[in-house]
Each structure stands twice: as structure tokens, then as C-alpha cells.
Amino acid sequence: MAARPLNDAPMPDRRFYLCSGEVADQTRRARLAALLQVHGDQLHGLVFICALNAREQEGLANAATTILDPAEDQLLFVDFGPETLNWTNGLAAIGKPWSPVIRSRIV
Numbered sequence: 001m002a003a004r005p006l007n008d009a010p011m012p013d014r015r016f017y018l019c020s021g022e023v024a025d026q027t028r029r030a031r032l033a034a035l036l037q038v039h040g041d042q043l044h045g046l047v048f049i050c051a052l053n054a055r056e057q058e059g060l061a062n063a064a065t066t067i068l069d070p071a072e073d074q075l076l077f078v079d080f081g082p083e084t085l086n087w088t089n090g091l092a093a094i095g096k097p098w099s100p101v102i103r104s105r106i107v
Contacts, residue, residue, distance in 0.1 A: 014051045016080035016087055019060075021046035024072040031067045032075065035060070051083045 023029035040050030064075050
């Protein structure tokens with residue numbers, strides 16, 4: 001996940017969240033996408049998977065409220081469970097296959 005350094009092992013206090021946004025304005029949509037990209041991996045459009053602890057999830061939610069118009073936009077957080085869970089076993093794609101981003105350190 002983008003928010004964790006590459007050499008860190010999964011942390012038991014982190015949970016996977018599926019973050020899905022619907023944003024009416026293109027500028028706000030781009031700003032939300034950039035914010036979510038910092039915290040996780042993009043699955044599709046404004047759908048991201050993020051590994052966050054409670055403090056990080058709250059910080060992401062607070063940052064999103066400064067971007068979104070509550071009358072027009074929405075960001076959903078779906079708790080997938082602990083970061084140690086292999087959630088990709090339950091993922092199915094129709095058409096173009098999806099695979100997790102493989103992150104490695106280049107020295």
C-alpha cells in the first residue's frame with residue numbers, strides 16, 4: 001500500500017478499506033483521486049484499496065471533507081478487515097484482469 005514504507009511488514013492495527021468516491025465536479029474528483037492515491041492503490045476510477053490504522057482513516061476522512069461538496073459528492077469507506085487478510089482471494093474481474101501493484105525497493 002502506498003502509505004506504508006516498502007520494507008515494513010503488515011501491521012495488526014491496520015485495516016483494509018475499500019474507498020469509493022462519486023464526485024460531480026472534475027476538479028474535486030482529481031483532488032480526491034490524488035489524495036486517495038497517497039493512501040492506497042487505485043483499483044478503478046475513484047475506487048481505491050487502502051491499508052489504514054484508525055488515526056490514518058480519520059485523517060483521510062477529514063482531508064476528504066475539505067475537498068468534497070456534501071450536497072453533490074460522496075466517499076464511502078468499506079472495512080475489509082485486518083491488513084494481514086489476503087482479500088485478493090475474494091476478488092474477481094470480468095474483462096481486463098486486475099492484479100495488485102507489486103512494490104519493490106530499487107537501490
